[in-house]
Amino acid sequence: MSQFYYYIQQLCTVINHISLFKRKQWFGLLLFCLPLLTFSQQITVKLNPDKILIGNQTQLTIQVENVQKNPSGIQQWLQLPDTFAHIQVVKREPIDTFTVDGNTIFSQKITITSFDSGSWKIPALSVVFLNKQTVANKNTPVLTVLPANVSGMNDYNGFTDIISVTPPPKPFPWWIIAAAITVVVIVLIIIQWARKRSKQKPIPVSSPKTKEQILEALAQLKEKYPYSSGNTRLLFTELVELCRSFTDLCYQQNTQSYTTDEYMIVIKNKIGNEPVQNAYFQMLRLADAVKFAQYKPAENEVNAAIDAGKQMAKTVQQFSFQPK
Template identity: 25%
Template sequence: MGKQIIVKTLILFAILGYGLGSQAQVQVSARTDTNRIRIGEQVKLILSATLPDKGAGNVVFPQLPDSFTHWEVVSRTGFDTSAANGNKVLQQTLVLTSFDSGSWNLPALKFDVLSNGAVTDSAFTDSLLIDVGTVEVDTTKAFKPIKAVRSVPWSFWDYWLYFAIGISVILIGIGLFVYFRSRPKKEVLKPTAPAVPPYEVALLALRQLKEEKLWQQGDVKQYYTRITDILRAYFEQQFNIPALEQTSEELLQHIKPVTILNQQRDRLRDLLTIADLAKFAKLTPTPEEHERALSQAFEIVEWTKPAVEKAKESEKANDADAGKTEGAGN
C-alpha cells in the first residue's frame, strides 16, 4: 500500500514537471509569403518565436549573413512583439532575393533560448523550398533584328538653362570689369612729417616741466607722471614703440631691438623705478633724486635724437668755438 502511494506521487510529479516543461517550451517557425519567384524578384521570410509570457526567459533569433547560398538579404525589419493566448510572440521579417534559377532550400534556422543570460536550449525551424524561375521566352517566334541608333533632332529648349547660365556669367563678368575699370582710384596719402621733430617736442616739454617746479611745490606724483609721459610719447613718435600702453618692464623689453635706445637702458630703468615708487608706493624721493630724474630724462632724449641733428649741433658748437678763438686772437 505504501509503495503504491509513493509510485502515484512520483507519477504526479512527473506529470506536473512535464506540464511545466511544456509551458516553458519555445515554439519557433519560419515561413515565406510565396514559394515561387522569378530571378531578381523578392520574397519575404517571416521568422517568429512564441514563448510563455512569464518564466520562459528570452530567445535569440538567427543572424543570417547578407549573402548565403543562392540568396541575398535585401533588408531586415526590427523585432515586433505581440501577445496571443497568454504567450509572447516575437517576429522579424527579412526580404530575400536570388539571381540563380533553380529550386533552392532555405536551411533550417536555429533559435537559442536564454535563461539568466545563458543559453539553456535551442529550437530549429523547418527548411523551406523556393523555386526561382527564369523569364519565359517564346522560342517559336523569330528573333527581331537590333534596331539602328536613332538621332534625335536638336532643340534649343533642351539646353535653354545652360544658355541662360552662360549668358548670365558673361554679363556679370562684363559688369565687374566695367565697374573696377571705371572706379576712381583712391589716392594714397603719404604721411606728412611733423613740423617739429619729436625730440624737440620732448626737450621743450622737459624744459617747461623744470620751470613749473612741481616737486618744489609738493606735487611729487604729478612731477614723475609728467616726466615718464614725456619720455613715453617721445618713444612712440621717434621709434614707433607703443610705450604709452606698456608697463615699465614691458617698455624695457621692447626697447632692446632699438640699439641707440637700448644703450640708455640702465638710465631709463633707474628713472622708471624711482618714478613708479613715487607714483604708486607713495615714496618721497630726496631733492637730489628729483634733480637726477629730470637730468636723466634730458640725457636720454639728447642721446637718442637722430645722428644728423647731433652732427648739426656739433658743427654749430665748433663754429661757435672757432668764432670765439678768432675774437680772442684779434
Template identity: 25%
Template sequence: MLKKNTFILTILFCCISLIQIPLQAQKATARVSIDKHEISIGQQATISLQVIAPKGRQIAFPVYPDSLVNGIEVLGMPKPDTTFAHEVMTITQKYVITSFDSALYHIPFIPVIDGKDTIKSNDFGLKVSTPPLSEATNAYLEHLKANPNDSIIFDKLAVNDIKPVQVPDFVWQDYLVYILGALLILLLIAAIIIGIYIYKKKKEKGYYFKPQIIEPPHVIALHALDHVKVEKLWQQGREKEYYTEITDILRKYIEDRYHVNAFEKTSDEILAIANNFMLADSSSDSLRQILKLADLVKFAKYKPFPDENDLSLVNAYLFINQTKLEVPVTEVVNEIPEKVVHDNNEPETPIDWTISDDDMLDEHKNK
C-alpha cells in the first residue's frame, strides 16, 4: 500500500514539473505590421510592433530619435497599449513614419529587449513613390534634358504640392506679444493726449485741476436756513424738529466762525461766550431769543405761537448776517486808532476778545 502511494505521488510531481517547464521556457515573440506598404513622398504610415510575453516580463521597445533606417523618418512614438489575458500580456507599440526619398525600403527586423535577451521581429518592406507627372510636365522635362542651358519656367513644369498648405488653428496665446504691444502703444498715446490737455489747461486757467471751492461759514448757514424755511416743519406741527435744526445750524456756524465748541455747550454757556464777539446788542438779543425759546420747546414741551416761530427764523438770518466775516477790502488802513471816540467825546471801553482754552477747538489751541 505504501509503495502504491509513493508511486502515485511521483507521477503527480512529474506532471507538475512538465507543466511548469514550458511556462518557464516560454519566450516573448515580436511581430511587425504596417498599415500602408506603399506611400507617396511626404505621406505618413504607421508601423505596429506587437509583443506577446508572459505577464510580468520587462519589455523595452527601441526608441528612434530621427530615422528608422536611412531614408525613413520617425515622426512620433505614441504610448504603448497593453492588454492581459490568461497570464499573458500583449503590448503594441506604434511608430509614425514618413519618407521624402522615392525607393523600395526593406527593414529586416526591429529589435525588442526581453529582460536580458533581445528578440527580433519579422521583416517588412515599404515602397515610396513619386507622385505621377502629367504628360505636359514629362514633355517639358524632356525639353530641359535636350536643352540644359534653358532656364526653368515653373509654370510649364506644373509641379504642385502633394497637399495644400494647411492653416493652423487660432490660438490667442500666440498673439499675446502683439496684443500687449498694442495695449502699451494705446496707453502711451492716451498718456500723451492727457499730458497735452493738462498742459493747455494749466496754461489757460493757471491750474491743472479745478480747485475745491470752500464756502465760508455764513454762506453754508444761510443755505441751511433756506432749506429749513422750505421744509415748513412748524406748519406741520413739528416744532421740536424745527427748533432743533435752527439751533444746530447756529451752533455749527458759531463753531466754524469763532472756533468754539458750541455743540458741547449749553445755551447759557454759548450766550456767555458769544457776548465777547458781539458788537451789536441786537445780535445777542437775536441769539438769546432763539436759544431760550428752543430750550422751552425741546425740554418743556412749550407750544410757541406762529409769530414766535417766524421770529426765530428771522432772528437766525439776522444773527448770521450781523456776525458774518465779510471779504476783506483791497485798501489797507495804515493806522488803526487806539480809541474810538463817540459824539459825547467819551472813549469806548475795549472789548475783551480773549477765549478760555476750554472753549476753543482742539485744532486752534496753542497757535
C-alpha cells in the first residue's frame, strides 16, 4: 500500500503546478484516479472436478492475485493440513509465480481425495502479506463424494422400506402346530436311530485355505462361473469371500462378520498403492450392488472385478511378505 500513497503524493504535486484547474476539478480528477491506483489482493479456490467417486482424486487450485512483491509480498502462505473435513491431501505441487498485466499471481495445485461419502466444504484459507495484512478467500467450494457410480444403470434397483402387513383376523389353525410337532418328533426318532446304526467316526476338520490355494481359486473363477451361465451373484459372493480370507490370513485378523464399510476401514492403506486400493474398493461396492440391489453387470465389469481382486492379492503377497 506504500506505492499507493506514493502515487497520490506525485499526483498532488502535479495538480499544485497546474493553476488552471479549480479545486473541484482537482478533487474530481483525484477520485477518477483512485480506482486505477488501488491494488486489491484476493484469493480464489477452485475444485476440478467437484464431484468424485469414493477414493478417487480431484485437484484443488488456489490463486492469490494482485500481489506486488515489494512492499506487499507474501509473508506466510496458507496453511492447509494433510487431513481436514473428511478430506485427505495426496500431493502438493510447488507454488508457481507468474505476472499478468503487471500483477503478480501466486498459484498452487493440491491433489486431494476422500474415503467418506457425502458433501464436504473446503474451509476458508488465509494468506499473510508483508504489510501484516491478512486476506482470506470468500468462496468456499464443496466437494461431493459419491459411494458408487450408479448413474446410467438401468437395471439398478434401489432399497425400499419394509412394508408392514396386517395379519389376517381369522384364528390360527391348531392342526398345523400339531402336524409340525409330529414331524419334528419323527425326524428326531430317525436321527436317533441312524446314530445307533452308524459308527461314530471323527468329523474331519477342514484346514483353513492357504494363500496359494486362494490365489489358485481366484485364477479359476472365470472358468467356474462363466458369464454366459448368469451366476454373477455366486461369482461376486465367492470373489469377496476369497479376497477377505486372503487379507485375513496375511494380516492375522478376522473380518468375515464386518460390513463392507468396516472392512474397507480396517484394510485401508494396507493393500498396495493407491490405484490398486481404489480398484479393489470399487469392486467391493460393485459386489454389494450385485448381491443386494440385483444389479446385472456387463461382462467387462465382471472381468475387471476379478482382475482387481487378483491384483490386490498379488500386491499384498509381493510387498507384505518379501524377505527383509
